[in-house]
Amino acid sequence: MTLSTCLVLAAALFSIGVYGLLSRRQLVAILLSVELMANAGNIVFIAFSHFRGGSLGQVFTIFSLALTVAEVVVGLALVLLLYRRHGDTQVGLASEMKG
Amino acid sequence: MNVLSLALLALLAPAAAAAVLAVVPVLRRHGWPAAAVCVLGSTVSFAAALAILARSLDDPGPHQQVVPWLKASSTAVAEVGVRVDGVVAAMLVVVTLVALCVQVFSLGYMHDEPRPGYGRYFAYHALFLLSMNVLVVAPNLLQLFVGWELVGVTSYLLIGFYYRKPSAARAALKAFWVTKFADMGFLIGLFVLFVASGSFGWDAKLAPGVATVVTLLFFLAVVGKSAQFPLHVWLPDAMEGPTPVSALLHAATMVAAGVFLVVRADPLFAQAPDTRSIMLGLGAATALFAACLALVQTDIKKVLAYSTCSQLGYMIAALGAGSALAGFFHLTTHAFFKALLFLAAGSAIHAVHSNDIRDMGGLARRMPLTTAAFVAGALALAGIPGLSGFFSKDMVLEAVEGKLGSVPWAALLLTAFLTAFYMGRVVFVAFFGTPSGPAAEHAHEPGWSMRGPLLVLTVLAVGAGLLARPFATLYGAEYHFAMGAGPTLAAALALGGFTLAYVVFGRARGQEPGVTAWVARLAETSAIDRFYELTYRRVALVVADGLGWFDRYVVDGLINVLGYSTLEAGSRVRGIQTGFAPDYVLAAMLGVVGLAFWAVLR
Amino acid sequence: METLAFSVVAACALLSAIAVVRSLDLVHAVLWLGVTLFATAALYAMLGASFIAGVQVLLYVGGVITLMIIGVMMTRRQSGAAARLERRWSEPAALAALAIFGTVTWAVVATDGLDAPAPPPAPSAADLGRALLHDHLLAFETVSMLLLAAMVGAIVISRRRDPGAVAKRPPVRAASASPVAPATSAEAAE
Numbered sequence: 071m072t073l074s075t076c077l078v079l080a081a082a083l084f085s086i087g088v089y090g091l092l093s094r095r096q097l098v099a100i101l102l103s104v105e106l107m108a109n110a111g112n113i114v115f116i117a118f119s120h121f122r123g124g125s126l127g128q129v130f131t132i133f134s135l136a137l138t139v140a141e142v143v144v145g146l147a148l149v150l151l152l153y154r155r156h157g158d159t160q161v162g163l164a165s166e167m168k169g
Numbered sequence: 170m171n172v173l174s175l176a177l178l179a180l181l182a183p184a185a186a187a188a189v190l191a192v193v194p195v196l197r198r199h200g201w202p203a204a205a206v207c208v209l210g211s212t213v214s215f216a217a218a219l220a221i222l223a224r225s226l227d228d229p230g231p232h233q234q235v236v237p238w239l240k241a242s243s244t245a246v247a248e249v250g251v252r253v254d255g256v257v258a259a260m261l262v263v264v265t266l267v268a269l270c271v272q273v274f275s276l277g278y279m280h281d282e283p284r285p286g287y288g289r290y291f292a293y294h295a296l297f298l299l300s301m302n303v304l305v306v307a308p309n310l311l312q313l314f315v316g317w318e319l320v321g322v323t324s325y326l327l328i329g330f331y332y333r334k335p336s337a338a339r340a341a342l343k344a345f346w347v348t349k350f351a352d353m354g355f356l357i358g359l360f361v362l363f364v365a366s367g368s369f370g371w372d373a374k375l376a377p378g379v380a381t382v383v384t385l386l387f388f389l390a391v392v393g394k395s396a397q398f399p400l401h402v403w404l405p406d407a408m409e410g411p412t413p414v415s416a417l418l419h420a421a422t423m424v425a426a427g428v429f430l431v432v433r434a435d436p437l438f439a440q441a442p443d444t445r446s447i448m449l450g451l452g453a454a455t456a457l458f459a460a461c462l463a464l465v466q467t468d469i470k471k472v473l474a475y476s477t478c479s480q481l482g483y484m485i486a487a488l489g490a491g492s493a494l495a496g497f498f499h500l501t502t503h504a505f506f507k508a509l510l511f512l513a514a515g516s517a518i519h520a521v522h523s524n525d526i527r528d529m530g531g532l533a534r535r536m537p538l539t540t541a542a543f544v545a546g547a548l549a550l551a552g553i554p555g556l557s558g559f560f561s562k563d564m565v566l567e568a569v570e571g572k573l574g575s576v577p578w579a580a581l582l583l584t585a586f587l588t589a590f591y592m593g594r595v596v597f598v599a600f601f602g603t604p605s606g607p608a609a610e611h612a613h614e615p616g617w618s619m620r621g622p623l624l625v626l627t628v629l630a631v632g633a634g635l636l637a638r639p640f641a642t643l644y645g646a647e648y649h650f651a652m653g654a655g656p657t658l659a660a661a662l663a664l665g666g667f668t669l670a671y672v673v674f675g676r677a678r679g680q681e682p683g684v685t686a687w688v689a690r691l692a693e694t695s696a697i698d699r700f701y702e703l704t705y706r707r708v709a710l711v712v713a714d715g716l717g718w719f720d721r722y723v724v725d726g727l728i729n730v731l732g733y734s735t736l737e738a739g740s741r742v743r744g745i746q747t748g749f750a751p752d753y754v755l756a757a758m759l760g761v762v763g764l765a766f767w768a769v770l771r
Numbered sequence: 772m773e774t775l776a777f778s779v780v781a782a783c784a785l786l787s788a789i790a791v792v793r794s795l796d797l798v799h800a801v802l803w804l805g806v807t808l809f810a811t812a813a814l815y816a817m818l819g820a821s822f823i824a825g826v827q828v829l830l831y832v833g834g835v836i837t838l839m840i841i842g843v844m845m846t847r848r849q850s851g852a853a854a855r856l857e858r859r860w861s862e863p864a865a866l867a868a869l870a871i872f873g874t875v876t877w878a879v880v881a882t883d884g885l886d887a888p889a890p891p892p893a894p895s896a897a898d899l900g901r902a903l904l905h906d907h908l909l910a911f912e913t914v915s916m917l918l919l920a921a922m923v924g925a926i927v928i929s930r931r932r933d934p935g936a937v938a939k940r941p942p943v944r945a946a947s948a949s950p951v952a953p954a955t956s957a958e959a960a961e
Contacts, residue, residue, distance in 0.1 A: 071777045071817070077879045079781050083788050083807075085872035090792030092755050092864030098843055100751070102791055102804050105835065109811050112827075120818040123891035125902045128820050132903065135823075135830055136914045140921035142835050146842045147925035153846040154931075161750055168748030755863055762870045769878045 076117035084110035097152055097159045101145045108138040172224050173234045176251040176306050179217035179261060183298035186210030190292035197288030207291035208272050211298055215265035218258075225258035229643055233308050247369060249315075252308035255643030256497065260305045260429060263501050264422050266629075267508045268298050270622035271417040274512050277618035278413055278519060290330060290411070297323040301422050305429070310362065311369040313430060314355055317394070320423050321348050327418060328410040340406035347403040351393020358386030362437075371434040380440035387434060388444055395427030395481045398455040402701065404478055408470040412518060415470060416511030420477050421504035428484045428500050435493045446573060448489030453569070453577035453584075456482030460587040464594070468524045469514045472595055476550065477507060479584060483565050486577055492568035494646050499561040501640065502633050506549035506558055509626035513543035516619055517599065520612035528606055529599040535612045540600045542623040547596050549630040551589035551663045554656075557633035559663075563656045564637075564648075570655060586662040593670020602674075777817060784810035797843050805836045819893030 083106060090103030112131045119127025149159055156163040170178070186206050189196065196202040235250030272294055279290055300323050304316025322345075329341030359369060362383050366373030375383065391397070396404040407419050418424070431438060431448075438445060456479045463475035480503050487496035516539040521528050533540040549558040562585065569578045604610045614620065641648035650656075787806040794800040808831040815824035894902070903911050 071773060074879050075777075076818070078876055079784070081872050081875035081879070082785060084875070085868040086785070086788040086792055088758060088871055089861075089864045089868035092751055092758065092867055093861035094751075094792065096797060098797055098839065098846070099792075099800055102800055102839070105804060105831075106788055106791060106807065109808065109831075113811060113814060116815050116818050116820045116823060119820065120893060125894035125898050128823055128894060128899055129902050129907055131820070131823050132826070132899070133907075133910060133914050135826060136918060139830060139835060140918050142838060143921050143925045144928070146838055147929040149842055149846060150929045159846050164750065165748030168746060755867060758867045758871070762867060762874060765871070765874045765878075769874060769881075 073117055073121040076121075077114060080110045080113040080117065083107075083113065095160055095162060097145075097149050097161050100161065101142065101149070104145070105138065105142070108134065108141075170220075172221050172228075172232050172253045173251050175217045175221045175224075176253050176257070176261070179214045179221070179265065180251070180299065180302045180306060182210040182213035182217070183207075183295050183302060187292065187295040187299050190288070190295055197292055198285050200282075200284035200287035203288035203291045204272075204276055207295040208269070208276070210295055211265065211269045211272050214298060214302065215262075215269045218261040218265040221253060222258045222262050225253065225255055225643060226639065229255040229258075229645065235308050244367065245363075247311050248309060249312045250308045251306045253306065255645055256432060257306055259497075259501065259640060259643050261302070263504050264301050264305060265298070267421045267504050267626075268294070268301070268417055270625055271413045271508065271512070274416075274515070274619050274622040275411070275413040277616045278515055279411060286330075290327075293323060293326050293330070294417075297327065297418065297423075301426070304426055307433075309369040310359060310371055310434065313433065314359060317355065317390070317426060317430075318352065320418075320426060321345065321352070321394075324348075324407070324418050324423055327414040328407045330410055330414065334409070336406075337409040340403075340409040344403040344407050347400050348393045351390045351400055354386040354389025354393075358383050358390070361386065372436045375437070375440055377440065380437060381443050384434070384438050384441040384444040385447070387430060387437075388448060391427035391430060391485070392451070393427075394430075395424050395485065396478050397451055397482060397485060398458055401455065401459065401478050405471050405474045408468070408474050408524075412470065412511060412515035415474070416508045416515065419474065420507035420511050424477060424481060425484075425500045425504060428481065428488065428496055431485075431488045432493045432497045432500075435488075438488070439491070445489045445491060449486050449569065449573055449577050450489070452482045452485030452487075452489055453580040454482070455479070456486065456584045457580045457587075458482075460584045460591065463591045464587065467527055469518065469526050469529075469595060469599060470511070470524055472526075472591060473507070473510055473514060476510075476588065476591070477503075479588065480507070480550070483562065483581060483584075486581060487565040487568050490568040490572050490577075492564070494641060494644050494648075495561070495564035495568040497644065498637060498640055499565050502549070502557040502561040502630075505626055505633055506546045506556075506630035509542055509623065509630045510546035510550065512619075512623055512626065513539050513546060516615050516623065517543070517612070519615055519619075521608040523608065526595055526599040528608060529604075529612075530602045530606075530609050531604040532600045532609065532612055535604075535610075536614050538614055538620055538623065542627045543600060544596055545627045546630050547592040551592050551666060552585055552659055553589075553663050553667075554660045555634070556631055557629070559656070559660065560634035560637050560650065562659060563650070566655050566659055582659065582662060585659055586666045589663040589666025590670050593667040594674050597670055597674040773817075777814075780810050780813045780817065783807075784814065798840070801836060801839045801843060804839070805832050808832050808836070822896040822899055 087103045087106030087110060090106065091100055094100050094103060112134050115127040115131045115134065117127075119125065119131075152161075152164060153159050186209065189206055190203050196206060231252060231254035233250065233252040235248035237246045238249045239247035241247075272291070275290065275294070279287055282290065297320065300316055300319030302316075304313055304320060307313035307316055325341045325345040328344050329338050331337040332341075361379065362373065362375075363369060365375050365379045365383070393400045404419060404424070408415055410419075438448075459475045459478035459482060463472050463479065466472045466475060480499070484496040484499050484503070487493075487499060516536065517529060517532055518524055520532070520536060520539075523529075545556070549556040552559045552562040566578065566581060569581060571578070604612075637650065638648050784807055787803045787810060790803040791800050791807060794803055808827065812824040812827040812832070815821070815827060
């Protein structure tokens with residue numbers, strides 16, 4: 071368990087999240103992928119905090135957690151809105167900005 | 170009042186008249202109020218001119234007052250204002266006097282016009298007098314040019330007075346175009362003069378080559394305005410205008426403006442002997458050429474028009490020979506007798522309702538005053554000894570003698586003979602003999618408004634020769650007259666011409682002998698007209714069409730292509746906006762990858 | 772020993788993450804995310820951030836996952852069947868993902884001296900609390916504000932506007948999985 075390994079792991083998780091973000095059609099699924107990405111970021115912070123000392127990494131993680139939760143809350147509200155407008159949570163339905 | 174204020178008054182009186190008539194259409198609509206305003210303005214102007222003349226005889230020194238007008242830089246200033254000297258004083262009197270006579274004559278002559286037209290006519294006259302005065306009192310060539318152009322506009326308006334008549338409208342345009350083409354020379358000459366000397370004055374010292382260029386350019390304008398060959402073509406057509414207009418503009422004043430320009434710019438022309446030679450040659454050639462054409466015209470006004478061309482040629486030749494005094498004096502006498510001739514012709518035309526001399530005949534018995542006036546004018550024009558034209562022609566001939574191998578001198582002498590001959594022809598065919606038709610039989614004298622000016626001008630045409638000495642003093646030169654070989658020869662030629670005319674035409678019954686029919690071929694200015702028309706159609710129109718095509722397809726096409734391609738590109742690019750959020754995220758991600766890559770690489 | 776534990780946890784996290792993005796059933800995907808978050812919490816614990824690990828479990832697994840499930844349940848079709856998700860791989864996404872992974876890994880590998888000799892002592896919860904409320908007080912308060920704003924915003928966004936709107940919306944759809952054509956609401960917005 072070295073810092074590089076942790077970082078590579080975090081990168082892998084992040085990439086998987088990116089894949090999900092870009093390939094999924096359901097809004098909820100996209101939110102899940104975003105969660106993954108945020109999580110990967112947190113891992114990086116914690117890893118650095120552990121291997122380089124100082125509490126800054128963990129402090130950042132606390133804030134990141136809070137922010138991510140807030141983002142999930144708003145995201146779910148948007149999911150509700152999308153569902154109400156179109157009867158489905160397919161993200162392709164919200165294409166009024168086309169052209 | 171000092172002379173400058175008087176000059177300003179001479180300017181402002183017709184200006185005020187023109188302004189009032191322009192702004193208050195009611196005056197024009199009723200006709201006679203406009204005439205009254207115009208004549209009033211002209212009278213004031215004439216009175217001022219007389220006052221200036223009186224003062225100038227005592228004190229001919231140039232007085233000048235200018236105000237800055239256009240400022241290009243601290244040193245480059247164009248000015249306008251008033252200038253009074255001997256030349257101006259004389260010219261101003263000539264212009265205002267003839268204008269007043271013509272306007273008074275018009276009161277009767279144009280009486281049958283509908284009221285609004287009558288009013289419009291006098292409004293134009295006021296405008297013309299203003300323009301001519303601006304030209305005469307100009308302190309520099311720039312203001313002279315302003316007056317020049319204004320005069321051109323009023324000429325257009327007056328020639329095209331009967332605008333509903335297609336020939337009149339065409340004639341007005343033709344006059345305007347031909348003179349406008351010539352005015353290019355004036356404008357470019359002004360530019361060159363300014364660049365070379367830093368001002369628009371005529372007393373600049375220029376390098377010989379520059380002087381030649383500038384004077385040649387000005388001469389181009391003179392050729393147009395004073396109807397010299399080959400730009401004389403507009404003057405015969407300008408006879409479409411009312412006869413008093415022909416008398417004023419196209420005999421006495423406007424066409425004389427060209428001569429006046431050369432007189433004013435004499436210091437410049439003195440520095441360009443080559444230009445003077447050209448002027449001498451062209452003037453003499455035009456004089457002879459126009460005299461030939463005058464021989465075969467049947468329209469009395471056209472005879473007088475070509476005669477004007479011819480006499481202007483005399484003036485130009487005199488100027489080319491270096492004697493501005495001779496040219497200027499001939500201008501003055503010519504103004505009087507030519508205006509007289511035109512007005513008398515107008516009286517005859519008014520009586521028989523036709524311009525054609527073949528419709529006249531035997532008018533002497535029925536219209537003695539008109540006949541006397543016309544004959545007096547004809548004699549003066551021909552240069553019969555004792556009359557004004559004799560003295561001024563003599564001055565011209567004396568100046569021209571010996572120059573350019575005396576060829577111009579011989580041409581001018583021949584022209585004198587022809588002048589007497591063609592004027593004799595008109596006199597005998599139109600005024601003597603027997604009436605050719607009912608119209609000529611019932612001719613009668615016109616009213617007093619028309620007779621008055623005829624009388625005045627007759628006196629001047631006959632007696633202006635006596636004014637030669639004071640005239641010369643005003644100009645600032647000496648004048649001696651001696652009945653030497655030259656004048657005698659000229660007098661003999663003039664008398665001979667008249668005699669021949671009597672022999673050929675004297676016993677005619679108002680008819681033309683058939684011999685001149687074939688000579689009519691020679692008359693056609695249409696040769697030149699056709700050349701111009703050909704040039705216009707084949708060259709100018711073709712070039713214009715080509716340029717039009719270029720403008721439409723290349724220039725506009727370029728812009729259209731730009732616009733079209735912008736729209737097309739926009740339409741294509743718009744497809745990027747799918748409205749599908751994950752696509753945008755993908756784009757952002759790719760950007761992030763790029764940035765990360767770049768950050769790592771650094 | 773430590774390495775083994777780490778490998779197990781790491782493998783868990785990775786596999787469950789892949790499951791999240793490839794699962795065909797939405798509920799399953801949510802649950803797999805829960806597993807991933809648990810694995811991450813274990814990782815945190817191994818990295819000396821036990822407090823954070825605890826918070827992670829509470830907040831994420833407890834709060835976020837629960838919210839997600841509720842969200843999924845609320846936005847189901849009347850028929851009760853869950854939405855079908857994609858089967859196929861998406862090439863551009865994979866490309867982007869691989870690009871990012873490649874870039875970061877290369878950056879990590881290319882940097883020397885990344886692996887320090889001995890890990891220094893991890894901060895305790897008390898240290899963390901002191902840091903939050905003393906050194907980073909401003910940020911702390913700001914984040915609280917942000918949480919408040921998020922809550923209020925979510926409520927405002929998902930409020931029902933007018934009772935008639937619900938009646939106009941066609942909530943009942945045919946039980947097909949394909950994305951519907953733009954609904955009348957979408958057309959009305961054009």
